[in-house]
Amino acid sequence: MVKKTILVVDDEKDLLDLIDYNLKKEGFNVLKAENGEEGIERAKEFHPDLVLMDIMMPKMDGMEAVEKMRKDDELKSTPIIFLTARSDEKTEVEGLNKGGDDYITKPISTTKLISRIKAVLRRFDETEEEVNRLEVHDLTIDKDRYIVQRGDEEFQLPRKEFELLYYLASRKGKVRDRQTLLNKVWGDNIYVVDRTVDVHVRKIREKLGDHYIETVKGVGYRFKE
Amino acid sequence: MVKKTILVVDDEKDLLDLIDYNLKKEGFNVLKAENGEEGIERAKEFHPDLVLMDIMMPKMDGMEAVEKMRKDDELKSTPIIFLTARSDEKTEVEGLNKGGDDYITKPISTTKLISRIKAVLRRFDETEEEVNRLEVHDLTIDKDRYIVQRGDEEFQLPRKEFELLYYLASRKGKVRDRQTLLNKVWGDNIYVVDRTVDVHVRKIREKLGDHYIETVKGVGYRFKE
């Protein structure tokens, strides 16, 4: 198995070294950073599998660093475990909480930390395994969740609409005629009038806007490139 | 609090008695064994919370006994503290080190021994706790106790309902179709109508409210993200 890399961001040097030592003993690669700014830099450079982030730090604190990470396409899906000293920070962290993240309060028990890390990595691996998620233009089409996102908006499309969109988006730029779409989305031996596709396309456009699915007259539809 | 049981395995009878005396004074239950073989027997019978194991012993030495314990499903997660006379044994012990284990060198200081024991037990309790507890939204889903908490409220869900909730919550956000849910929660080769899932979902919603489990029509259910 490949060693996982963990980036630890904390301004207390002693704690940093302690964690470093313990993680290495467990077979992880460890990167260290002493403030948020440095943390971001390292993260961008090395793409760690997980980040251990202290909340309270000088220069750029943990929350800020995390917000920056979330906005960076390369880093936004990296799982993060927060280190918090006070429990009221917990609430704040929960607000940020996405995906497989977690938090742990100081003082830190090494075994607990390690079991948390392993748990998060395990969870994360699971979710990563089957990435049925498409990102096209400003849309995220998440087949695991059956949800389409654009910025903060979430769209719950009905099944056929969702699958049609997903199919077209996964072949971005390629034109598909109605019959092909029916075969692929509806199923092979199904008797449905091809006009049906139009109606679904229209409903998608109604919800997401006209600018994703283009009509190619006389041929079919295409997801805009 | 329930008394913890500690199994002490050492061939020096005097030392055994001394440790026994001190541990009992601290409020532990104590089991004694004079060699590895006897140690394993007692461990199997009583499932102690922790084992104090001498390395050098006649008949079956500590290392061997520990290896056997590690292979036994019932005992493999029992924490062990090793007693070593020489520091070069220390290295050997580290190789075996799993979970919350520790070692201590002879001659033994009683107070040190006790504080180590307490530390290991504490660590061990902590990690045990972590494993089966989920915190999602305002819910705490505790699989050890089969209890769901929300603030001060406690809900006692029946087994199937609990497990269904737990499964969905542990895959927060991901849609699961009924068949998958049946496989994961009910079991692989079980013949149950998928409508059954609906009924259980309904019962969960009845108790906890509608806002945790979402329906994705045509697909399945999803724990709200």
Next chain:
DNA sequence: ACACCCGTTAAGAAATTGTTACGGTCCGCA
């Protein structure tokens, strides 16, 4: 103007889920 294709809408059909009620089973307890 005609033919063809697509967009749009509304309405009914079909599919899916929600809800309730009921019978069976298991277990604890008298």
Next chain:
DNA sequence: TGCGGACCGTAACAATTTCTTAACGGGTGT
């Protein structure tokens, strides 16, 4: 052993959502 209750699975019907169709209208090229 018999009783009561909790739990589970199922069926039936209601409610809701989704899907499909048909029909009309507009645009475009011939």
